[in-house]
Amino acid sequence: MLTTHIALVAEGDAVSARELTRVAAALDKQVTRDFGPLWGIRATVDPVLGFEDIPVASWPIIIRDRKSVGGADGFHKDRHGQPFALVALTDSWSLTASHECLEMLADPFGDRMVPGPSLKRGGGRVSYLVEVCDPPESEQFAYTVNDVLVSDFITPSYYDPEKSSGARYSFTGAVERPRQVLEGGYISWRNQTNQHIEQLVVRNGHEEFRDLGRPDRSAGSTREFVDRKTEHPELDFGLSRNNEKLRAAVEAEENNRQARKLSAELLRETIEAL
16 A cells, blocks of 8 residues: 655745644644554645645645735645645644645545435435545544644445445544434535536535536636635634634643653753663
8 A cells, every 4th residue: 555645834934934834733633643554645745844845756735824825724735736735823733634634634635425315305316425524524523632722534335325334434423324414514426417416415404405517627626617616614714713622622622732841851961860
């Protein structure tokens, strides 16, 4: 099995080297411990301190100042067809970086489809776009790794025809059956009859079916088309600093920082005493 290498890099001085390293370590643990075994993927996530230091063949996730992104957040492909992602710098940027990282690993080129029955009555068979973090996209289903907020994600069983006893449909267990969309999330598919991309969105407890139209293949992948047509307020603009999960993660990291500082002082004292 080949290993995919993700490079987490900030544009300019948008993020400190210490914070970049901390989030990269959390994403690397999420990928190797949580995501990789379920999806059969082997990957690493490493912090990189500048564009010039991105290793050849690594797929970059680029953190940019909010005003620099200008609606370009999310998945893209470079001139060589290799994937990369742009993430707006917000108070909860680790959640967005986790989302983009996992989706890039599951579908590197933005067009992976899985066949299944349509969620629309009488819709027949359709092809679902594999976007592993979209059905449980809302922050209320996020979890923490090393006190860093990361995204929940669906498992391959999510696309099973029927619910099975003991099956796991998302990592946290929030998704309880195949093709379920949680509050704040969505799922997209191709209608094989007219080739339109359709979508089920859940907002404020209400299900809404949307017809996004037929993708212009000259404008990029299906995923890029869907991203342009779909609002992602929590990912694009971040969570409020008063958000309970974000505040808990920040407070936990502050406690950890104090513990690390004490450990560092003790280590220096031990070395100096030799």
